[in-house]
Amino acid sequence: MKVRTRFAPSPTGFIHLGNIRSALYPWAFARSQGGTFILRIEDTDLERSSQAAVDVILEGMRWLGLDPDEGPFYQMQRMDRYREVLAQMRAKDLVYPCYMSVAELDALRERQMAAKEKPRYDGTWRPEPGKTLPPVPEGVQPVLRFRNPTGGVVAWDDKVKGRIEIRNDELDDLVIARPDGTPTYNFCVVVDDIDMVITHVIRGDDHVNNTPRQINIFRALGVEPPVYAHLPTVLNEQGEKMSKRNGAKPVTQYRDEGYLPDAMVNYLARLGWSHGDDEIFSREQFLAWFDLDHLGRSAAQFDEAKLRWVNAQHLKAMADEALAPLVAAHLAARNVQADDRLPALCGLFKDRCDTTVALADWAVRFYAPVQPDEAERDKHVTEAVKPAIATLARLLADCAWTKEGIAAAIKQTLAESGLKMPQLAMPVRVLVMGTAQTPSLDAVLALCTREVVQQRLGHA
Structure with missing residues (x-):
């Protein structure tokens, strides 16, 4: 099969x-x-x-x-097929017309509930040998009801819940076509x-x-x-059934927020299924491991912090060349055009990020003007350090524009100024990247253009 x-x-x-x-x-x-x-x-x-x-x-x-x-x-395109099967069921006496109005059905249910009975259709119009049906009311279009079996049980072995049995007497005759004939x-x-x-x-x-x-x-x-x-x-995170009414987001919003499809598949797979203690796995591993025997029986709770962590693990493991187009799309949405530096930028910053949007937040600093944080600027770009920044700018104007060449210029500046690395690196980071916290300074500057670095250091 x-x-x-x-x-x-x-x-x-x-x-x-x-x-x-x-x-x-x-x-x-x-x-x-x-x-x-x-x-x-x-x-x-x-x-x-x-x-x-x-x-x-x-x-x-x-x-x-x-x-x-x-x-x-689409079911709406299959109406002719449903009507064909309904006609076959009528011919086999598997269904029957029911003329009970909505008002009559409501009144029946009220009586049943008052008598502490389960509200259900009582089979008034179900034809049986020797039974006299009520007169057909004029001008009323009937519904079609399915002749549910009487007596016995309907049972199945559910792959999650185990054996389930329901007595047929608990099931009334289901409406399978409305008065206008729609199923x-x-x-x-x-x-x-x-x-x-x-x-x-x-x-x-x-x-x-x-x-x-x-x-x-x-x-x-x-x-x-x-x-x-x-x-x-x-x-959801509040322990309620996940629904739009309870704040659930459309799936596509996670794409827009910078989540990776393989990370989403990984996270969703663990919301109700497990493979031992494995938390992070590829799509290929998931498909190799998946079966119906390890589906969980308990409700799973969504945890956005856990999702972000899973996404971060996939982001770190993803090839820089594969990440670059995803980040480029976020940059394009900000009217920023990326270039061939982008894969290297992804490689430098991805360990610090948990979404591709966060990665784009770093990358955009290499392509668009930055506005240094005022508090960090006041703290780090002091009058005492400005001469060293000017020295570095002078040395960077002529050095080889490589990580090694820039590292040599930084080392010479430290030697001439008598400063420690953090005393120089922090203000340079603030001026060039807008923040004092970045990866290795020489690696960051090497991925900027010489012109941008000179211009931003000139704002000291």
Whole structure:
């Protein structure tokens, strides 16, 4: 059996990290098993679905490298197929029309709750041998309800939660088509999973209540349901379910904030799955290790500080030439044009940074004017040190513009002025880079142009 998984988001809000984890695991399982990963957009909620939300789904998945093998498929483009299956179900007496109005259904539920019963449809319009149905009301378009099995249980072995059994008596007859004939969510999902030959459904545990209903529809259509794995919720830093309402950011915002896609995959993978004590791993290692047997059963909590740490580790390990285009994009957004120094700049500063935005904050100082911090300038650029700065500027005008040549000029300045290295380096850093804290001074100056260094030292 070839593995076929799917990610089936609803474009009713911008996709966040909690959502995208439900794409990561089916993608990883398909890749690890040599299977097929399918993207399906469940857009039947016309009032709340938006093209902007679809765009963020597609953009976020593209950024993270979670490319589908098939799709995206859109449920709204499959309506003819759903109606075809509904007609087949009517012909097989698997569904029946129900004329109970919304007001009647509400009143029924109120009576049930008053009697401390579980609110549910009571089967008023379900045809049974010997049963007399109420008269059909005039001018009322019925819904179609699925004949849920009576008696027995519906059960499955969940790859995360273990064995789950639900008594059929707890499930009422599900509405699978509205009065205007449009099919409902649980029905569409089953038809899609059958047509797309889905073997494993890996999704959030907010769908657990839908699963027994979907399994019964699968079996009514003569198809064995797929393997299910229901993932625990991702909580935000306050311990609440991650959601846009609770401040979750669109996935694409992390890209804009300078996170690396491989670091995001690494961090998200650990939000509900583990491989021993391994914290930092590549995408290739993740795919080699991933299986459904090590999915966690407890809710995972998002921690932005941990995410930044993971990102910093990937940033440090990334080749300077690969980092440079990412940093160049941030510079371009600030109307700053980078040049061939950028890979070396990335190499010099990446150990100090946890995002590519932070790296761009350093790089921009080499391409655009800097404004020294006034407090640091007052502290370090004193009258006593200005003669030494002038000496260094004079020596830098003629030295070889290499790290070694600049180091020699600094050494000669120290000898002539009688200063210690920090007494000279701090004010030079403030003038040239705008801050007293930088990597090795000779390495920093060597990556500036001679003209820029002379100009900035002239502001002493």
